[in-house]
Amino acid sequence: MSQLRQLRAEEAEGLGEAAKCLTKLGLTVNQARVYIALLRLGSAKASEVAKESGVERAETYRALNRLGELGLVRASVLKPTCFIPSPPEEGISRLLETYSDRLRKMREMALEAVSLLKAEQRQPPRHAALLELVVGRRRAFRKALDMINKAKVEVDCVTSGYGLKRAAKGGILDAFEEATGRKVNVKLISEVIEANLHEAKLFIEVAEFKHADQLNAFLLLVDDAEALVGVTIKEDTALDTEDHIELWTNSGFFVKAMKQFFEKAWSEAVDVHTRLDKLRKNKSEAKQ
Structure with a gap:
């Protein structure tokens, strides 16, 4: 097992089933823990989320920012800033929309890549018995x-x-x-x-x-x-x-x-x- 895979496996140990599902959907372990902590708290300051999730405060801020970009978390405009989780149905739907948009862009890039690579091809590939x-x-x-x-x-x-x-x-x-x-x-x-x-x-x-x-x-x-x-x-x-x-x-x-x-x-x-x-x-x- 590679060091990266081993590290991820160690990080995932002790996660609940909900958090494991979120990691399978593409969230990091910290992002999953932070989102679930927010669901439990309803709304909270970053320090409260860090305490509830067990994630270091600096990592909690990074996770909250990324979750906001993905549409799973919203921040209040008043100070001190409170973070509010999107309802699970809405949050997962937004997460899938993000991936769908990314997949669409990748498909467009793939078509462009094929066109560019064909332009680089000088000779047809030789037939080889495989x-x-x-x-x-x-x-x-x-x-x-x-x-x-x-x-x-x-x-x-x-x-x-x-x-x-x-x-x-x-x-x-x-x-x-x-x-x-x-x-x-x-x-x-x-x-x-x-x-x-x-x-x-x-x-x-x-x-x-x-x-x-x-x-x-x-x-x-x-x-x-x-x-x-x-x-x-x-x-x-x-x-x-x-x-x-x-x-x-x-x-x-x-x-x-x-x-x-x-x-x-x-x-x-x-x-x-x-x-x-x-x-x-x-x-x-x-x-x-």
Whole structure:
């Protein structure tokens, strides 16, 4: 842990839940303590706020000035100066407005930065084969969504039965729908079972869909240019597990090999409607 992070962690020790929330919203520990002290006092002089908050007087003045700039504190015009806290709803709303304005300015600066940097670029970047380990299902889904959202021609996907449920839950279904709206050809192979019939019927609407038995791997190919590959260790619908690793690459050799694997699997897979008919028949026979 860096010295700065360690210092912040030490400062945060002993904070109440309200103060911790404020620090997560961007206030410093001292600013959070001062604002909460003011809420308790209603209105007070700086010396009283310092005593209530446990923050040194000089730091209390600095915190009050900054809180005033953020709209969380107002100062009386009469002497001695008293400080009044904005009501929590109003204060947090003003804090968010400040950040929204800052974000808007950063976006404007970002556009200008991109334009200036492009002007500095003399040669297009050389293509290099890259490998990236993606740890955790949430990160893997973010990577997959980013790939699908950039697709221009084709998306090929293989996932397990419970992987299909996770895909619907994690946004892949919506991403497929948007891709098909852009005229991207989406192909999907998954194991259709009783547990994922609802999700399977949804994916039928947004992809060419085939069934294959006993799948325990995940594969995503986009535009024959990049691949995301993983093996399912634990079959469940959880998205937050860190016990999951996938490999992303733009290596032409690797992507070509995965494309050949997908095409073979596609040729051997069963049309999803045939699979659904079989499941319905099995269910009907079981009732008899």
